[in-house]
Amino acid sequence: MIGLFDSGVGGLSVFREIRKLLPEESYIYYSDNAHCPYGEKTKEYIIDRARTITHFLMEKGCRIIVVACNTATAAAISTLRAEFPIRFIGMEPAIKPAARMTKTGVVGVLATAGTLKATKYIDTREKWAQDVRIVEHIGQGFVELVERGVTSGPEAEETVSRSLRPLIEEGADTIVLGCTHYPFLTDTILKTAGRQVTVIDPAPAVARHLVEVMEEEGLLDGTSGGFNIELHSSGDDTCLKTTYGNLL
Numbered sequence: 138m139i140g141l142f143d144s145g146v147g148g149l150s151v152f153r154e155i156r157k158l159l160p161e162e163s164y165i166y167y168s169d170n171a172h173c174p175y176g177e178k179t180k181e182y183i184i185d186r187a188r189t190i191t192h193f194l195m196e197k198g199c200r201i202i203v204v205a206c207n208t209a210t211a212a213a214i215s216t217l218r219a220e221f222p223i224r225f226i227g228m229e230p231a232i233k234p235a236a237r238m239t240k241t242g243v244v245g246v247l248a249t250a251g252t253l254k255a256t257k258y259i260d261t262r263e264k265w266a267q268d269v270r271i272v273e274h275i276g277q278g279f280v281e282l283v284e285r286g287v288t289s290g291p292e293a294e295e296t297v298s299r300s301l302r303p304l305i306e307e308g309a310d311t312i313v314l315g316c317t318h319y320p321f322l323t324d325t326i327l328k329t330a331g332r333q334v335t336v337i338d339p340a341p342a343v344a345r346h347l348v349e350v351m352e353e354e355g356l357l358d359g360t361s362g363g364f365n366i367e368l369h370s371s372g373d374d375t376c377l378k379t380t381y382g383n384l385l
């Protein structure tokens with residue numbers, strides 16, 4: 138059984154990619170929406186939430202956990218790996234592919250405040266972005282929009298445009314989505330960019346990595362009995378059910 142968690146519905150953008158590769162597995166998805174957003178919370182707060190959710194997922198029988206949240210990965214994954222005897226797969230900001238892909242030499246990164254200031258992100262940027270210029274912006278209000286199920290229309294376009302415009306004005310032609318909620322806004326991002334941009338979602342790469350690790354660890358044993366998912370949330374589950382329903 139594969140566990141996934143996020144501060145809300147964002148991790149479903151990762152689940153969507155995982156399910157394409159592992160359609161016969163069993164999943165438990167935990168949306169921590171009573172504590173959402175994580176983006177402005179302290180590292181200690183996020184570690185505490187990540188521990189509580191990990192206990193829950195392990196008690197439910199999960200043998201591997203996908204931290205389907207960039208902010209929680211940056212804040213908590215090293216603590217989780219040190220404290221729990223199972224494998225954790227985290228999110229990586231897709232700076233490396235973006236640096237290869239850009240033609241203008243400018244890569245835009247949209248992420249939460251917590252991700253952008255984390256050592257994990259800063260190290261990735263130092264390592265892979267030496268020959269390109271990185272411009273960053275918090276996706277201000279993006280998570281709240283997605284948690285309300287608003288991913289298109291005038292309100293979404295206005296909110297997206299406010300954070301995207303500075304990146305476009307700096308010359309970015311490649312936009313890295315550094316928060317798992319943001320892929321639900323991809324169409325709005327493409328529409329409001331005003332010119333051709335490439336949007337990079339790291340979820341397909343994370344899904345491929347999960348498969349490799351599960352193969353290595355012998356976790357793909359085919360005993361799950363076919364596809365199954367349990368959805369849990371710490372708050373109201375309306376958006377979780379609707380967003381999940383829209384994935385199908």
Ligand code: DGL
Pocket residue numbers: 143144145147148173174175176177205206207208209249252280315316317318
């Ligand atoms: N989906 C999240 C991420 O990938 C969390 C966003 C938030 O709660 O602020 O960073």
